Amino acid sequence: MPVITKISVQKKNQSRYNIFLDHVYAFAVDEDILIKYHLTKGKELVEQDLIKVQHEDEIRKAYHLAIQFLSYRMRSALEIRTHLQRKEYSDSIIDVVLHELAAQKYIDDLEFAKAYVRTYANSGKKGPLVLKRELAGKGVAEGKINEALAEYNKEKQIVDAIHLGNKFAVQNKKLSERMLKQKLEYTLSTKGFPPEIIQAAMGGIDYEIDEELEWETLEKEAEKMKRRYNKYAGYDYRRRMQQALFRKGYSMDMINRFIDDDAAEDE
Template sequence: MATITKIQPQVKRDGYYNIFVDDAFFCSLSDLQVSVLSLKVGQDLTTELQADILKSSKVSKTYSRALYYLQYGPRSVAQMRTYLIQKDYELEYIEPVLETLQSEHYLDDSLLATNFVLERQNSKHRSTRQLNGELRKKGIAPDIIEQVLSELEDDDQLIAIRSLATKKMKQARYQDQTKMTQYLLRQGFTYSNVKEVLAELAFSDNKF
């Protein structure tokens, strides 16, 4: 039967240990995992316990990589899954990590979508159609997208149109109302909202 022959603290990572079985490196574990698994030098390991230790180690490594990715900004569940797969982590360990991250609120697609929409509305003046497309690219589920976008008020879209139109009117070609209307419609804004906003602005060819 295999035996733990050494539990050695890692030099570069506080709170982590290298586990040696029969004098050969077996895996690395956090101090919490060592405690939970009740591991100690001289302990004999059954095949089943070895498998449990390896699984715990791989889940821990997957979790650590996920937290590293989150340091660079919030991610959707789909984005995190894709990232971990691309880094060659196994789905067997990815899925439980995703569940843990969601339970800990490190991953929250509804909150991510809501914050993203608010940011894009304020800084980029996006239409609901554009926002829908951008959220889909992030892998946000259609039902979450529908819920988040349904909470947008018409006033939010009117403000976005007004800001975008005011900015575009600084360019000579967009001082023409027809061209401005066509541009805004291409961005995905509704005709009724575009009409309402542009009626307030002064164009040389006012047609509303």
Template sequence: MTVTRIEELSRSRCKIYLEDSFAFVLYKGELRLFGVREQEELSEESYREIMQEVLPKRATLRCMNLLQSRAYTESKLRSKLKEGGYPQESIDSALAYVKSYHYVDDLQFAKDYIVNQAGKKSKRVLEQDLIARGVSRNEIEAAFAEAAEKGDGPDELALARMWLAKKRYDPAQADFAEKRKAAAFLSRKGIRAETIRKAMELAGER
């Protein structure tokens, strides 16, 4: 395989192109170690060591470092590694390792997220957040089912009443336009129409 281009990425790292396609990122010291030079052949032995040993190990360590600061879904970790220039094989290897020790568990992530955010967000918004983080619909449904069973899910009526109270909404004083504005506000928050009607009826009551 011919090294067709070496592109400096930072003071210490370079992007390596093999046969005119981006292949991986290496530290400058590794260029010397593996004899990586533009317009020269990269030996099969060096390529195999880079792809099977150096990069999978580095990708795994990158995952572990990221997980030390906060929880990630599998999808978000994959995105982080891809941004770092890791090849797909190294990403798969790193994710297989962290998943085998349950360092990454999308179902548990969804359960924790729901419990932590239930007092601030509606079910619809929580679902959208989890989908955006790469959690599957099956895992989201399972997480909500468990939260409901334990009483940890969002109480949308309580949320809607709290938001209306913060807006100082008074059904006795509100005209049609104000009622419509309040309903639209709750709808944007992800509250269902039936719950909106009930919350607006109960607004002002203790």
């Protein structure tokens, strides 16, 4: 049977030890494993001991990797599993690690989901539908997601949607009022706010465009359209201009006013 002839501390990681069997380096183990199995110089190891020691050391290495991964922020169980799988640990080892982490309260998908919702609810950047989708993607069970989302009440959602909407409106003042309203509703939808929250929020969003600014914007758009459709005349020209500008969100009254005024200037 092989005999431990030397044990030395690793230079780069003083919690791990190099084990030499019959004067030849054999493997390294974590300090906890060294103590648990009483690995000392002169100890004889049968093959079964070697397999058991090395298997447990793999578990300890995976465990430390998981702890390091958790040191940056909370993680779901699935995130840790995926991380360890990428490090090529077997599912059997990962299962043991996850069990130990859960027992020590280092992972808890419900608390993770609550913290995740709390973080984005405080920032107001994501609505509940996006949060639900993202948490599901992180492997959190639907029941735990719903329990976590209960903390993000409708009143807070409306406030956040209004805040995001006003910010979007300020950044897109050059859009027509109708187009701005459409884009506002679409943007809030992509942020994860449900239809009833969006409708409630729209009343608190200042998206009404100054008529003078809207007219100036229409004139600029219309000048571009004129160059595009100048090869057409009469009804065909008017129809194309109307369709193009209407798609930009301008009212037919404003569009016809521009076309009529422009035609009058050309006479």
